[in-house]
Amino acid sequence: MFESDVFRALGDPTRRAVLDRLSAGERSVAELTAALPVSQPAVSQHLAALKAAGLVGERREGRRVFYRIEPSGLAPLIDWLGRYRAFWPQRIERLKDVLKEMDQ
């Protein structure tokens, strides 16, 4: 998958609501549908997108499928935050130098 799929997958409010429900523990599609104001096919579609982005995993038990959050799927996002937390203070120091060199 492309890492940018993570940002895209998280951009949809229903998908974030699905993740919100799953943060409490694993759920079946039926359980998720009961808790959300969307149809079961819509929930399945969002789950597929979340799975493709690596944010959600599944476990089969007979004919039933349970979904859960896949914490490692958030790694690209955490990587982004970590890199730019170091990036901006460095750039601000460089900006201060450039401001000194600029004419008034």
Place this chain on the structure above:
Amino acid sequence: MSEAPNQDELVFEAELDAPPEKVWRALSTPEIREAWLGEPEAGPAGVARSEPPSRLDLTWPTHQGETLVSFEIEPREGGGARLTIVHRALAPVVVALHTSRRAAMSATGWRMAA
């Protein structure tokens, strides 16, 4: 300079010894901006919003996806300027990050700055 304790986005604040108009020039003039900021890692920056001399938003493509950087320039007493930089992923990641934080932390050992 300080970083706000926010889990949703990166926020930085800097006190600068230059008037807002000069800071604006350093941000908005492409050649000057490149001298201190450089180019994004995954494509050119784009101007999403420009309100001289106080607000500039740049789209900032990263390897993880599209992000937005907002620069806000305010006058400071004594003639200097306060620069606030807010960097966020264009997809609102707030809820997912918040709800999955515990799981993510146990998986990666990641901690938010307090």
